Amino acid sequence: CTAIILFLYAIFYDHSSSMNLKGTNGYNITSYMMPELASVCHGTTIITEPRITDVFWNNKYIFATKCKTYSDTIEGYYIIEMLEDTSNIMPWILSGPMSPEDYEIRKIQLNLSEENMNYGNVFKPWWKKISWLMDD
Helix, strand or coil: CHHHHHHHHHHHHHHHHEEECCCCCCEEEECCCCHHHCEEEECCEECCCCCEEEEEECCCEEEEEEECCCCCCEEEEEEEEECCCCCCCCCEEEEEEECHHHHHHHHHHHCCCHHHCEEEECCCCHHHHCHHHCCC
16 A cells, blocks of 8 residues: 555656756756646746746747646746856846737747747646556
8 A cells, every 4th residue: 555655646746846858958847746836947946937837948948838827728928048158147038928929929030939849748647647557
């Protein structure tokens, strides 16, 4: 019984604690054990407001979607430019939260699209994390 409890705790803890954005030099999504508090962070420094869901990134930019609390309704979008000079106290430039229209305009200006970026979602259902148990 203890092994099952520890296994379930490990699944939920991993699900709701942090997601590293590979290739970004320390950027991550951290939710501090509550998905409703998920924010884009640099190390332990919080960059965005809570309730970040979908995140797209490459080696220079992070796009993040913010939803209303306890809802899937999109409240705004963030674009974070990661600066090469990491000696700055804040080695990023934060834009947002912005409207869908402003977000689309900014992506066009940057000549970027989510299709060519890495993707992560901190609200990925926990049962998908253990789907390997059910694979044949």
